[in-house]
Amino acid sequence: MIDTLRLTAEDAAALLEDGEVAAAELHGAYLEAIRARDEELHAYLTTVDAPEGEGVPIAFKDVISTRGIETTAGSKILAGYRPVFDATVAKRCKQAGLPLLGKTNMDEFAMGSSTENSAYGPTRNPWDPERVPGGSSGGSAAAVAGGLAPWALGSDTGGSVKQPASLCGIVGLRPTYGTVSRYGIVAFASSLDQVGPLTKTVRDCARLYRIIAGRDAYDSTTVELREPVEIPAAEDLRGLRIGVPRELNEVEGIEAGVTDAVRRAIDLCGGLGAEVATCELPRSVEYGLACYYLVAPSEASSNLARYDGVRYGLRAEGNGAIREMYERTRDEGFGDEPKRRIMLGTYALSAGYYEAFYGQAQKVRTVIAREHAALFERFDVLVSPTSPTVAFRLGEKTENPLAMYLSDVLTIPSNMAGLPGLSIPCGLSDGLPVGFQLIGPQFSENTLFRAGHALERALEFDFVPPRLAAKDRA
Amino acid sequence: MAITRDEVLHVARLARLALTDAEIERLQGELSAILDAVGKVAELDLSDVPPTSHPLDVVNVLGEDEPRPSLPVGDALANAPSREGGFFRVPAA
Numbered sequence: 067m068i069d070t071l072r073l074t075a076e077d078a079a080a081l082l083e084d085g086e087v088a089a090a091e092l093h094g095a096y097l098e099a100i101r102a103r104d105e106e107l108h109a110y111l112t113t114v115d116a117p118e119g120e121g122v123p124i125a126f127k128d129v130i131s132t133r134g135i136e137t138t139a140g141s142k143i144l145a146g147y148r149p150v151f152d153a154t155v156a157k158r159c160k161q162a163g164l165p166l167l168g169k170t171n172m173d174e175f176a177m178g179s180s181t182e183n184s185a186y187g188p189t190r191n192p193w194d195p196e197r198v199p200g201g202s203s204g205g206s207a208a209a210v211a212g213g214l215a216p217w218a219l220g221s222d223t224g225g226s227v228k229q230p231a232s233l234c235g236i237v238g239l240r241p242t243y244g245t246v247s248r249y250g251i252v253a254f255a256s257s258l259d260q261v262g263p264l265t266k267t268v269r270d271c272a273r274l275y276r277i278i279a280g281r282d283a284y285d286s287t288t289v290e291l292r293e294p295v296e297i298p299a300a301e302d303l304r305g306l307r308i309g310v311p312r313e314l315n316e317v318e319g320i321e322a323g324v325t326d327a328v329r330r331a332i333d334l335c336g337g338l339g340a341e342v343a344t345c346e347l348p349r350s351v352e353y354g355l356a357c358y359y360l361v362a363p364s365e366a367s368s369n370l371a372r373y374d375g376v377r378y379g380l381r382a383e384g385n386g387a388i389r390e391m392y393e394r395t396r397d398e399g400f401g402d403e404p405k406r407r408i409m410l411g412t413y414a415l416s417a418g419y420y421e422a423f424y425g426q427a428q429k430v431r432t433v434i435a436r437e438h439a440a441l442f443e444r445f446d447v448l449v450s451p452t453s454p455t456v457a458f459r460l461g462e463k464t465e466n467p468l469a470m471y472l473s474d475v476l477t478i479p480s481n482m483a484g485l486p487g488l489s490i491p492c493g494l495s496d497g498l499p500v501g502f503q504l505i506g507p508q509f510s511e512n513t514l515f516r517a518g519h520a521l522e523r524a525l526e527f528d529f530v531p532p533r534l535a536a537k538d539r540a
Numbered sequence: 541m542a543i544t545r546d547e548v549l550h551v552a553r554l555a556r557l558a559l560t561d562a563e564i565e566r567l568q569g570e571l572s573a574i575l576d577a578v579g580k581v582a583e584l585d586l587s588d589v590p591p592t593s594h595p596l597d598v599v600n601v602l603g604e605d606e607p608r609p610s611l612p613v614g615d616a617l618a619n620a621p622s623r624e625g626g627f628f629r630v631p632a633a
Contacts, residue, residue, distance in 0.1 A: 150615040243595045257594055286601040356580040367555060376628050378619035388633045393558035405557060409567055410574055412555040426581045428591030433584070435592060467570055468577055484595025
């Protein structure tokens with residue numbers, strides 16, 4: 067009997083290697099778990115019955131193009147769309163022999179922090195189905211935390227891998243910008259979008275990053291890794307210089323239970339041999355969110371211009387001329403959040419406002435990058451909570467876009483600077499997982515994996531949601 | 541920063557969105573609130589700071605100009621809402 071709630075991808079690979087389990091059997095165990103639990107969680111939009119590959123199965127966020135398999139990006143405007151090619155990350159997973167379990171739910175076009183913006187209904191948190199899994203990669207996070215996939219891929223623009231990993235009690239990596247191909251990823255904000263792994267352990271995260279990372283001739287913004295990905299093994303943090311940016315740890319809105327859990331993890335870092343000191347990131351935190359909500363919607367308004375009812379996706383029926391068809395298709399096909407961001411971005415880029423908004427935001431981005439770069443002269447890693455709160459209730463923030471946007475206040479600054487960030491679970495607050503964010507300089511994934519792994523060992527966090535473990539035994 | 545109904549309509553036209561009256565009204569309020577919040581970037585004097593458009597220091601990635609197979613026409617048209625022969629079919633322009 068395969069316990070999909072507990073099995074890590076590494077364990078699964080060992081079972082396959084030793085011939086204790088056949089690939090089809092393993093895949094079947096996950097499909098069985100999906101049948102049993104996904105009616106409640108709604109982590110998947112599509113499942114694959116006849117997978118190819120002899121390796122550890124995987125789930126993809128529905129923003130990743132999969133040849134012949136419906137890819138909607140959580141939007142009605144792409145309902146029924148079957149890509150005629152694979153995204154590079156999908157191709158690399160295929161080449162590594164990873165069979166696809168299915169495509170996971172997400173906020174429409176990756177715009178959101180709760181997965182409630184999906185046109186196909188929300189995903190629920192495996193720790194408490196009355197709560198959100200975070201977003202926008204909420205389906206992938208819930209699938210891994212709920213034992214419906216051993217590992218999964220998501221995408222992260224402002225925090226869409228790190229924040230759902232945090233809210234679901236699992237590990238998530240937002241890689242250095244440019245290390246993972248965006249070819250075949252439904253575009254949101256191209257200067258920020260990165261695909262990243264969601265896994266149960268840091269070692270699984272490193273294994274999956276090793277499969278997907280590296281230069282791709284189909285994406286000219288990609289670069290070669292500076293060093294091969296190492297699977298972390300060390301259990302101490304000797305020699306590591308850890309900075310604790312005051313603003314990232316004290317900004318208004320961080321729940322007391324989150325602060326407590328993160329504080330304990332920071333203390334543990336000292337015990338494991340790291341040198342820990344406080345530092346400052348004043349302008350990055352104060353202006354990061356505003357900068358992001360100008361840059362990302364501006365890029366989105368341009369990227370989403372392609373949905374015009376001509377080449378693929380929805381076309382509104384009617385007898386009007388082409389312009390009317392465009393406008394009606396887009397009004398019918400996009401949900402509220404994409405419309406909001408298209409409007410905001412179009413406004414910020416329009417004549418008379420461009421310099422004051424988009425131009426100024428690009429300069430703030432430079433300020434943020436410089437502030438981080440200065441800290442990395444003194445520190446190897448910066449740490450903070452990943453999300454100011456634990457998983458919130460469905461509907462709690464849907465009526466107030468600005469309150470929802472604040473979910474990413476701690477993940478956005480380093481994203482603006484193109485830096486990698488790892489979120490690992492560090493404890494519970496009111497019975498819900500708290501995420502610990504580790505940020506490094508560009509191309510420092512190996513350092514983040516090493517630190518994350520040592521800390522994960524010392525924290526001994528149990529990633530199985532108790533209510534599901536209890537149900538399984540019953 | 542309050543934006544007017546006319547501004548909402550102007551931006552919707554630029555963005556090719558046929559918004560309903562209810563959407564126009566809601567967006568007028570929401571966009572005003574969001575623009576207030578993001579307008580914060582104007583507080584900083586950054587006249588001597590260069591803009592960042594891309595987080596990595598990568599410029600002009602050049603490749604050989606070699607013909608390679610591209611998407612077959614049938615594949616390119618496979619998801620079209622309407623097509624005719626080798627073309628996308630659209631309403632009159």
